Amino acid sequence: MNDASVLPVLAALNDFVWGWFLVVLLLGTHLFLTFRLGFIQRRLFQGIRLSFSRDGGRGQISPFGAFATALGGTVGTGNISGVATALVAGGPGAIFWMWIGGFFGIASRYAEAVLAVRYRHVDEAGERIGGPMFVLRKGLHSPFLAIAFAFFTVLSALGSGNAVQANSIALLADDTFGIPTYISGLVVAGLTAIVIFRGIRGIAVVSELIVPLMSAVYIAGCLYLLWILRDHVPDAILRIVQSAFQGEAAAGCFAGAGVKEALRYGSARGLFSNEAGQGSAPMAAAAARTPNAVHQGLVQASTVFWDTIILCALTGIVLVAAGDWLNQSDGMLLSMTAFKRIPHFGPELLNLCLYPFAFTTILGWSYYGEVAAEFLWGRGSIFWYRVAAVATAWIGAVVTLDAVWIVSDLTTGLMALPNLLAMLLLSNQVKRETDRFIDRVEESDETLP
Template identity: 35%
Template sequence: MFDQIFALINTLLWDYYVLLVMLIAAGVWFTLKLDFIQFRYFGHMFSVMRGSTQGGKSGISSFGALCTSLSARVGTGNLAGVAVAISVGGAGAIFWMWVIALLGMAIGFAESALGQLYKIRDDHGEFRGGPAYYIQQGLNKRWLAIAFSLCIFLGYGLIFSSVQANSITDALNHAYDFPPLYSGIVIATIAGIIVVGGLRSIANFSQLIVPFMGLGYVLVTLAITLWNLDAIPGVLYNIVTSAFGINEAAGGTIGAAIQHGVKRGLYSNEAGSGSVPQAAAAATPYPNHPVSQGMVQMLGVFIDTIILCSCTAFIILLAGGGAEQQMEGIRMTQDAMTFHLGAGGSDFVAAAICLFSFSSVVANYAYAESNLHMFKMDNKMGRIGFTAAYLIMVLWGSSASLPRVWVMADVALGLMTVINVIAIIWLTPTIVSITKDYFASRDKGDTPEYKTGQCPIQGNTESGIW
C-alpha cells in the first residue's frame, strides 16, 4: 500500500513534470530578478570565502556552514545518482544536470540568504533557521512552516540517510562481500558518536573531511580525463546530442534525459529543496550580512554539480557507460573506475562512497535537528527520541532494496521542494531588497553589514539577531 502511495506522489511530481517546471521557472525567475547574479558575481563567490573561517558563540563559521552543506550535498548523488541518471536517461541527462545547477545557483542564493536573515536563537543560544522559520516569520504561515518541518523530518531525518547508508553498504558488498547488516551497524555507531555532539560537532567533522575527500576525488578523475583527452570531444558531443534527442542511439529519449537529469541533479545539489538554508542559518557570516551566506551557498551548488557530478559523468562515459535496461547505482560507477584504474578502481570508489555518503549521513541529521525548535522538542528528550529514530533508519537503509529507497527519497525531496519554492517566490521582494542593500554597500567600498530596518523586508526578524 505504501509503495503505491509513494508511486502515485512520484508520478504527480516527477512524471507529469510538476517539479521540473517549478524548478526551471524558479531558476529563471531568480536569475532575472537578481540580474544574473550567478554569472555577474561568479568571482565574488570565491572572494567571500576570505575571512570565512571564524565563527562565534552563537554560530559556526561561513566555511563550516559551506562544508556542512557540502557534506549533505556531496554524497550518493555525486556517485550513485549520476550513474542512475545515465543508466535511465542516457548521456543527455548530464546536460540537464548542468542546466538545473546553473539555474539552481540563483535559487540556492535566494533560499540561503533568507535562511540567514530570518534565523533565531534556540534554547542553547545557537543560531537555527531554514524554510520553516522564514515561512513563519516572513509570511506568517505557521501551518505551511509545520508542513515543511514534517517533510524535512521525513526526508533528511529518516529517508535520505537510509539512501546514503544503502550506497555505502552496497559498495562495500560489491567490492569486498561485506554483509550489509554488519556494515550498517558500524555506520550507525560512528554516526551516533558524531551527531550527539550537535551541530558544532558535525561542522567540525565536515571541515575536516570535505576538503580532503573532494580534492582527492577531483584529482583522480582529472588525471583519468587528461589520460583520455582525445576522447573528451566525443563525450561532450554525446552529452549534448543525447540531451536533445538527436543521438538517441547513445541512450535515452529526450524526455527521460530531462526528467532524470533534473531529478538526480536536484537530489545532488539540493537547490530549491530547502535543505541548505538550515546550514546557512547556523552561521555567523562574514561580512555580517544575510547575502554573504547566499553567495557562499551558491558556490556550494557549483562545486557539487558542475565540478563533482561532472567528474563522475566523464568517468562513466569514458568507460563506455550509457543507458541500461535497468536502474544502475554505485556499481556502475565502480565498474567504470575499475575500467580506468584496474582492480584498484573498485576499492577507490568504495572508499569515496564511504566518505561522501557518510558525511551526508551526519549532515542530514543536522538539517532535521534544526527543526526540533518548531515543535518545542528542542530539549533532551526530544533529541534522544529523534536521534534514536534517525539511527534506526540508517540501519534499516543499509539492507533495503535500492529502488524502494530511491522512490521514498524522491517523494520526500519533491514535497519539500514544492513548499520551499512557493515560499521563496512569495518572499522575492525581501530577497531583492537585501541583495540591493548588500551590493550598494559593496559598490561604495564599504564592508556590507545588515541592521534591522535598514531595508524593507516582509514580516519580522527575531529581535536581538541583527
C-alpha cells in the same frame, strides 16, 4: 503489504509530484531569480573567496563550517550513483539538464540562504536556527506550509539523508571487500552517533576536515579517468548536449522517451544532488556566524558550483565516455565499472571517496532533520530525533529497498514545493537585501539578529 505492492503506489505518487508542474516550477524559479537578482552567478568567485573569510556576527559555526556542512550534505551518492542513475533512466541528455539546473540553481541557493539568515530564530538554548519552515511561518505567515515543509524534511532526512547513504556504503563495502552489510551498518551508525550527539558544532568540525580532502581526491580520480578515456571524451560531451534536445532512449526505455525523460530525471537527480531549491542547505547557513544575510548567501551559493558544475559534470562525462551505461542498469555498479579502468586501485579509490561523502551527507541531514523536529515538537525532541537518525543509518545499511530512489525523489519534491513558493513570493526581500549589502559585503560590520 509487501514491497512489491507498495512500489507501484510510490512510483505513481512520485510521477504525480515530479510531473511537468514541478519541473517547470523548479527550473522557472532558477531562471526567475537569476534575472531578478541581476545574474547573481557573476558573484560566484566572490562567494568562494568569502567561504574562507573570518567569522562575523552571531551564530554557532563559522561561515566555512556552514559551507562545509552544506557541501557535505549535498556531496554524497547524488554525485556518484545519482548521476549514474540519471544517465541510465534519462540517457546522456539528463547529464546536460543536471548542469543547466545546477548553474541556474546557484541563484535559488543564494536566495534561500539569504531568507534563512534573515528569518532565523533564537531557540530556548540561545542557539540560532533557521530554514524555510521559519521563512514560511514568519515571512509568508503560513503555519500550514511551514509545518508541511518541516514534516517532509524529517522524512527526507531519515530516508534520502540517512538510509540512502548508509545503503550505498554497505553495498559498496560488501561488493568490494566482502564486509557483511550489518557490520557496515553498525560502523556507520556508531560513527554517526559519536558526531551528531555533539550537535552542529561537531558536525561542522568533521565536515571541515573531510569534505575538502575527499573532494580533491575524487576530482583527481575523475581527471585521471578522463585522461584514460581521452579519445572518447569529445564524443561523450557532444552526445550529452545532443541528447538533451534530440532525445536518445536510455537503457530499458522505449524510443521517443528521450527528451522528456532526460529533462525529468536530470532535474530530479540534479535536485537530489545539489539540493538547490529544496530548502535543506539554508538550515546550515542559518547557524553561521555571518555579518549579514548576503555574505552567507554568497558562501552557500558556491556549494552548488562545486557540487554540480564540477563534481557531477566530471562524473557524467566519465560515465558517458566509458560507455557502460548502455549495458548496465544499476547506478552504483555503473560507477564502479568505470573506476575499474584505473589500474590496481580504481574500485578502492571510489570506495575511499564514497564512504566519507556519504557519511558527511548523513551528518548534514541529521542536523537538518533535528532543526525540523525542533520546529515541530520543541527542543526536547532533538535527542529522540538523533536516536532515530542513528537507527535509520543502520536499517538503511541492512535492508534492501527497491523503492529507495523513488522515496528520495518524492520527499525532495515535496520539500521543494513550499520552499520554491516562498522564494518566489519573497524575492523582493532578497532583492532588497542584495542591493543593501552586495557592494560592501566583505567589509560590512552590520550584523543580523
